[in-house]
Amino acid sequence: MFKKKPNIKPLSPLKSSDRRRTSDSIIADFGIEVPVDTNTGQEDKAASTAGLTALRKSLLPENALSARFTTTAGPNLKQVSGTVYVGSHEGTHGEQRILWVKVGENMYPTVYTLWHNPQIVPLLYTPLTVVEKLQGGADLMTPGLQRGPPFPKKATMGAIVAIASLESPTIPMAVGTCEIDVSSLGKVQGIKGHAVQTFHWAGDELWSWSTTGKPGTNPPDFLGGWDDQGREADTSVESATEALNLGGDQDDGGVSLDANYTERSGAEKAQGLEGEDVPSNKDFVEEVEDKELTTKEIDDAFKNAFLYGVRHHIDHNKDQPNYGLDLPLSQSKVMSLLVQPFLPTYTPARTASLQIKKTSWKSLKKFLKYLDKQQIVKSKDRDGNEVVILDINFEDCQVTDFVPYRLPKKDSPISSGTNGKSAATLSSEHAVGQKLKLVSLLRPKDKLAPIFNSPKADPRGLYTVVELKQILTAYIEAENLVSPKNKRLITINPQIASSLLGSSAADNAALSVGAITRDALAERLVAACSPFHYILRNDADVADSKPKAGAPPKIQISLETRSGNKTVTKISGLETYYIAPQPLADELRKMCAGSTSVDRLAGSSPKNPVMEVMVQGPQKDAVIKALEKRGVNRNWVEVVDKTKGKKKG
Known part of the structure; x- marks a missing residue:
């Protein structure tokens, strides 16, 4: 109102x-x-x-x-x-x-x-x-x-x-x-x-x-x-559940429990799963309901992710002291080693739900104190700012009786396509403070193969502009194409004519005289290549990453008018830069003292959605400031002001 x-x-x-x-x-x-x-x-x-x-x-x-x-x-x-x-x-x-x-x-x-x-x-x-x-x-x-x-x-x-x-x-x-x-x-x-x-x-x-x-x-x-x-409501459900007879004979309408039956973990119950005995990963993820979780379900998921992480180290590092865990563990180590990899983030909505601030504890510090009260770990305050885990009770029944559940895989249909990282991994990572590096490369098209074969370069390799010019120089020298009268001019041979020159007026003029400048030829070579790019996070290496076709995408910031004179700011394209939309929306809500929302961008695939953050008001500067905290260069952002019909850089 x-x-x-x-x-x-x-x-x-x-x-x-x-x-x-x-x-x-x-x-x-x-x-x-x-x-x-x-x-x-x-x-x-x-x-x-x-x-x-x-x-x-x-x-x-x-x-x-x-x-x-x-x-x-x-x-x-x-x-x-x-x-x-x-x-x-x-x-x-x-x-x-x-x-x-x-x-x-x-x-x-x-x-x-x-x-x-x-x-x-x-x-x-x-x-x-x-x-x-x-x-x-x-x-x-x-x-x-x-x-x-x-x-x-x-x-x-x-x-x-x-x-x-x-x-x-x-x-x-x-x-x-x-x-x-x-x-x-x-x-x-x-x-x-x-x-x-x-x-x-x-x-x-x-x-x-x-x-x-x-x-x-x-x-x-x-x-x-x-x-x-x-x-x-929860109490009523619990009361109704307790009224069920789970111990009677099947003939009496009860459920006979096998002696080897082990109750599903709380995280599985929260996710509606049946443990490891499930269909293939693709079918499995499609069967999981894409819904946001309640606070209790998120609490259960975080606790069980921790138990899963401890159990994983017990099963895979039996011969190492403390099962490969270097105690004491800081809060960041607990999150990266024992919680994040084991969160059941199967769908975008569940991924957005599974954040520590959406638990009843609200912070990792209080979560670890809760585990201490449960006697699963022994913790201690350090410097008054964080809690560290001094010891883990590997014999605790909650650890020994824990039943692992299926984890999201890289081939999950919700994969973000960002250098092999899934949306599940993306949402749980902390983008604030990350270092991003954008690498633009070019791949020669098939018609350029003769020019690359002469200097024995890979015709399907990825090159920078400088490297392409070096390969062109090597080819020119190998074919002896430098004009003796003017070293800036390159003699046009049949391979250059068919590979690099088209039907433009400038190219026809060059063909008529039989020569073209070295710089113009280099421009033709670059234009005849297909663009690729890497967006590398922190210390990632190009050799360990997969290139993406096309020019590097930009994060889109759009200012639009709604309900007459009400301005909203929309942000999309965050996932490519390892930025989870929901945490950014939460930060902007506080920075701008206004409501925010996260929805699927219109036209994006339901199975591989691109999310859009909306902020009330003209908040371009606040958004750019928040993006810079996450390692984004201003040159990687495109701002469109639809309230005035003009584009701003």
Whole structure:
């Protein structure tokens, strides 16, 4: 609703009586439970009053201000008016933000209020890609609902709800009104229509407003108060699973488990796989559903990737101390040796999901501490900045009983085609700080073979421009074609005429006099070759890489206009330069304080997709700065400004 900046009249302090009355109205309307201060050891009236006072202060701080506002909404630009309530929560350094918005009879919390007051409204979930569309003003459709049924009981028609992504399930990112009775849904697949009409989101004009003119505050990485509500659906599933009889006879409808049966690992369950006993890699990857994973599934995948990595070293380095692992292991070594190679990244969507910041731990440091609590490793803080693994319990049952699963192979159909690197490998690599080297080479066409045979050069080899000129010089000298009167002129023989000269006016003129300048002949030789290129990462060698046909592609940055006067910045062609689109989008979201999204570029192959990052606003300079951090030279970037119809370099 608040794509357009609202017109807010001057703020005025909220009287204490009005603040209490407004807070009490919010508590009653949303059915918020008043906490009881039990420090006194008894739930008396004083304890209840203290809890109510604390709740009022949390919902509407004592420094609250209010003001009337007007704006327009909808395709018909209908005028909307109401009241905004402004204040600052504890820990925000007194920064005033819009906390509540009243339109008609409805009072809507903003994301700032939800980030400080967990579970005051029902929380619904949808994939991150859908949340990013909501942040553009779209409504939530019924098929986009996830982690249910069952859905929260209070998510009835007309109820105000919050929306979070599956990747960050504890962070409400949008607020809206249920257009249907979500709580009564028995399924969402196949059901059409709107589920939630979006009112406000992180990134809109309410979010960005402040008394000091500062941009909106980025969402936190994790909020503990929302996670209990998010597990309602999971708990119901677990209860239903426990009710199944897996130990009875087959005649009684149960499942007889073989004595040699070993339960599938958590990562396999998360990926929907059956271990190593699966079809060929191509068929196998095609059978895996291309979907984004929940936080729990991502957690399981990272833990099991670590277990897989340890088990791999045990199986392949039996005769070496610590099975070939040089302890202590730094965080980067853990990631590169024991986690990255063993992540089950079979499809683009799963690849985008499997990032450490999308786990519940949010960082590798906390992940290693979790493994320490599980007694799988022994870790220690080093220099206060990172955690190192001092020892690994190779005899732990979680390691010894681990069942390996199929890993992505280089021949996977999701291969990015970037020097043999798959999209799975690409996404898990850290592009920030990488060094890139672009090598342009030329391959002679078949008609040039006679010129290369004379100096005994490979007619199918790859050469630089300088090397081609040297080969041409060797051929000219071997055939004694230098003019005795002018050494800059080369006598045209039948091989040069048929291989290098065409039907242009300049070539016809040269043929008529029987000679051509050395520089012009070199230009003809270069033009008669096919371009190839290498894009080498860090210390990679040309000898170990496979050349790509064609001139080096450029990263495309496009500025476009949407919804009238709204500018967006699109970036594509990142994969060629070893840059995973999703981490770049996440960084740009913070740098530009606006929403970003990652989608398949229109026209690219579904099996080998090229991804496109979109950023709200004209963000060319911020994008180029982020690319330079990833080793990209400005000359490798092409900027097209479609808002003006002009191309910029």
